[in-house]
Amino acid sequence: MRFFDSNVIYGVHPFKPSQFCVPNIVSLKEHLRDACIDYALVRRYEQLQGGVILGNKQIAEDIKDTENLWGMWSIVPHLTNEIASPADICSEMREKRIAAWQLCPQSHGFPFHYRVLYDYLFLAQAVAIPIFVKVPGEVASVDMLNVLDNFPDLAFIISLSDVWPADRFIRPVLQQFPNCKLEISNYLIDGAIEEIVECFGPTRLIFGSGFAESHFGGQMLAIKHAAIDEASKDLIASGNMLNLIKGIKYDI
Structure with missing residues (x-):
């Protein structure tokens, strides 16, 4: 089974240390190798706390010579x-x-409303760019629904900002917006992976660890031991994220 970690952050946080010290891409690659992570979608703390211009530039520079890493802007x-x-x-x-x-409107100081980001949202829907949102830490659930009402085909990847159960919100979103998926780093409910697969199929879940604020192994173990078939495990572990990347229409 190959693992594609869609939720990896590293760099230097100006206010609080992360659980693991991962200041640069060299250190990150070592951690990924040690944890047997085959692919990763990565971002830096500097994109949140150090400024968008600097942070986006740094992440592109870090991954430019890699084959198994992709960046998030x-x-x-x-x-x-x-x-x-x-x-x-x-x-x-x-x-x-x-x-x-x-999209981090809380950190970056803008309202999360479809009119504020209209041109980017229109583009993302047209070319199938995955958009990660942390709910409710960065994005209020009602604001996300407002955006989806206006752009229902967006590929939102929802990350939960804490471990409290969010199924009363998540499941209606998955039911009504077929391109939305759940990144599972904080989805820690016993039997929940199995229920989502039963209700919505295995393509709606994306493996993520939350590293460097959490360890890789927790959700790797959850996928490996979930009571679902091996093909579904493979999709959640890596296939769904790889398919999202393959589906981006960069040339449109």
Whole structure:
């Protein structure tokens, strides 16, 4: 079984230490190798706390010579000219191995409303860019639903900001928005993986560990020992994320 970790963060946090000291890409590669992680979608603390321009540039520089790592860029309203415009961003993403966006309106100081990010959301829906959102830490659930009401085909990957059960929110979203998926780093309910697979199929879950704030092994173990068939385990462990990347239409 191959593992694609979709939730990996490293770098230097200015306010609090993470559970593991992973200041740079060299250290991260060592941790990934030791944990038998085959692929990873990575981001840096600097993209949240050090500024979008610097952080996005750093992540692209870190992964430029890799074959098993992809980067995630922070997206903010483009009229401040901090990131590439919607017209230019796809070509830059393809060149720099960027395979997803993260939306962090709480950290970056803008309202999470479809009008504020309209051009990027329109693009992401058209070219199938995965968008990671942390609920409710960065994005309120009602605001996410507002965006999905206007862009129902977005590929939102929902990360939970704590371990409290969120199924009363998650399951209606999965039912009504077929391109939304759940990243499972904080989805720690006994039997929940099995129930989601039974209700919605194995393509709606994405493996993520939350490293360096959590260890890789917890959710790797949960997938390996889930009471589901091996093909479903393979999809959750790596196949779903690889398929999302293959589906990005960079040339549109």
